[in-house]
Ligand SMILES: NC(=O)C1=CN([C@@H]2O[C@H](COP(=O)(O)OP(=O)(O)OC[C@H]3O[C@@H](n4cnc5c(N)ncnc54)[C@H](O)[C@@H]3O)[C@@H](O)[C@H]2O)C=CC1
């Protein structure tokens with residue numbers, strides 16, 4: 574599909590894209606572009622055979638590149654677009670993997686005036702709490718969803734070709750607006766991560782923390798795995814989508830308040846109803862949507 578794929582930010586997500594693109598024969602060459610201070614991680618990517626070459630020089634990285642995927646934390650996107658601007662090539666396809674889309678589109682607009690028509694914002698709904706190229710997996714995107722959020726000005730050919738790229742590395746591709754993406758992901762990903770950070774942080778501060786972690790059962794293990802996600806990445810995501818996240822935090826606080834009241838009043842049937850509603854909501858959800866996993 575491509576002569577040379579350039580990944581900017583060769584960590585968990587970028588490394589997994591590079592591995593999968595290579596395994597599926599989607600490009601002749603994969604290279605990484607990063608900062609001087611990321612060189613040890615990029616050298617590791619080279620040693621592991623995830624990429625063919627690594628660059629800290631943008632001009633050299635862009636020469637001969639016909640597809641660029643930006644896989645850095647969302648707070649760095651404006652700096653990346655600024656770095657790419659002098660070398661922006663109308664023949665090259667550009668995408669990203671950021672967990673928020675409104676902030677990425679805004680960053681592109683701030684740098685280019687308008688979002689370039691050959692940039693197709695994307696978000697693979699697949700990942701893990703781990704970071705860095707060592708954590709990259711060739712099958713990370715297999716049978717997982719990926720959302721593309723093209724704008725009305727995005728080139729249809731670019732959307733088709735990048736959609737095919739994502740599909741060929743295993744993703745089930747959906748297309749939606751930037752706004753809808755950020756509303757949905759605030760509820761399904763951003764709020765749950767905040768809840769995990771808050772709960773594990775609160776319990777971790779308690780004296781009996783050793784006991785809590787020692788006897789952690791399934792539910793808490795899941796929370797604590799999520800709470801070990803990268804703080805820089807999540808700081809960027811939460812700030813970038815705070816207009817969607819804050820109202821959800823407020824609704825969640827009200828929900829907790831209702832449960833607290835039911836407990837204070839020993840209201841068993843109220844608790845049963847609240848828990849049954851949630852259980853049935855999940856069941857309805859599973860029946861309505863095919864889970865690609
Ligand atoms: N970790 C996950 O489960 C998922 C993450 N994402 C998104 O993918 C992106 C990457 O996440 P991960 O791969 O998990 O992070 P990571 O920390 O494993 O990799 C990010 C890479 O970007 C580099 N980097 C950071 N700032 C940079 C800059 N200004 N210029 C050049 N390189 C820079 C880092 O050195 C690192 O190599 C983020 O935008 C994140 O929101 C999307 C889906 C899932």
Ligand SMILES: O=C(O)C(=O)Cc1ccc(O)cc1
Pocket residue numbers: 671672697698699700701702762799
């Ligand atoms: O580790 C997990 O359970 C995740 O939820 C991974 C994840 C993190 C960020 C995303 O934007 C998408 C997926």
